Amino acid sequence: MSYNWCHGPNCHTIQTQSRVRGSGDNKVLRTIKIKEDSNYRTYERYSMFNYFCNQNCLMEYIRTHLQSIVAIAPRREALETPIKVVKEKDTNWRGDPYTTTRITTVDNA
Numbered sequence: 001m002s003y004n005w006c007h008g009p010n011c012h013t014i015q016t017q018s019r020v021r022g023s024g025d026n027k028v029l030r031t032i033k034i035k036e037d038s039n040y041r042t043y044e045r046y047s048m049f050n051y052f053c054n055q056n057c058l059m060e061y062i063r064t065h066l067q068s069i070v071a072i073a074p075r076r077e078a079l080e081t082p083i084k085v086v087k088e089k090d091t092n093w094r095g096d097p098y099t100t101t102r103i104t105t106v107d108n109a
């Protein structure tokens, strides 16, 4: 069975029973081991938790390595999505008129 060690930079300092290893006077707090057998970790949106034991460890990793992470795929220009903005007049449940703004994306493909 494959596993990963949690990548959280401070995972091994958090004081929980689940991190205690060793015996007698040789006890340590150890980084959480994550088994890749959990079904929910196979969903793309949760697959990050194959590498982090929780959201706190994930966010600490991002804070620690942010400059390196954004250097992988830097954004040097703004992205734009073509849209149409349509103002529409309508009436509410009392019959009072109001104007709404509706934004729809334009498919240029």
Ligand SMILES: [Zn+2]
Binding pocket: 006, 007, 008, 011, 032, 052, 053, 054, 057
């Ligand atoms: Zn962790």
